[in-house]
């Protein structure tokens with residue numbers, strides 16, 4: 001729902017501002033178009049039908065994985081395409097992986113979105129609509145949307161205003177009412193954005209896609225590292241931790257023969273020694289790029305080497321890989 005346009009229309013027609021809350025409540029209840037927004041007078045519904053769509057992204061594709069993960073392809077009125085993924089976990093938990101841009105300029109070499117090239121920033125309402133769609137789907141699955149992670153298409157901290165506005169709504173009592181601890185913003189290391197997050201009072205989680213423990217390997221995988229090398233990035237993380245008191249989550253994608261040697265694990269542990277970090281090791285999902293996932297035995301050796309250095313990593317297994325919905329696979333091909 002394009003809130004800026006809707007606000008202008010409602011003001012022009014002398015309608016009260018609470019109509020926006022009513023419209024969002026109707027979306028949350030599964031309304032498909034303005035005619036389903038029964039809290040509105042019929043005349044208003046008809047007028048809105050002619051002016052703008054209720055949902056800001058039209059669903060152009062929907063795929064469901066064998067593990068119940070759902071991926072949507074969404075298209076804006078200007079043709080911009082983005083994807084949202086609802087990941088199914090055990091015990092009814094559901095995590096939305098939300099997109100913040102319709103492409104990405106940062107060109108990480110393992111990422112299908114990076115191969116698409118740049119796309120425009122999504123508006124806060126385009127991000128919120130992904131969450132509403134996911135909440136309705138989670139209900140239909142007999143479960144509940146419990147977490148939102150900004151790990152879909154785009155670098156969220158390059159679009160920090162909209163990302164934080166949407167996060168405020170996700171955590172507001174009259175929004176989705178999620179705990180801020182269940183909303184995570186994941187960055188490849190956009191240092192000015194980390195500083196911005198450090199100053200923002202919203203206590204969301206910060207996750208860093210580190211993926212390498214030395215600058216040479218990281219710059220090869222992620223060109224952003226040339227601009228903000230590991231030392232600068234981790235210094236920004238420590239300032240975040242010192243200011244907010246919150247721990248930082250380090251995401252580390254295991255790539256066969258690239259960054260998964262026990263020596264890399266020891267380097268990683270040395271980098272993280274002075275700080276409150278938690279490491280998540282992530283299974284890689286193949287894209288058309290040159291990388292392969294680390295085999296299970298290399299993954300185990302890496303995790304053991306970290307544990308020997310005093311870190312207790314979690315291993316994140318892939319979900320939705322059969323519908324190209326897993327980490328690094330979102331490519332706007334719907």
Ligand code: SF4
Pocket residue numbers: 104105106107108111112113114115152153154155188
């Ligand atoms: S990993 Fe994130 S920042 Fe890197 S290219 Fe993909 S979407 Fe962009």
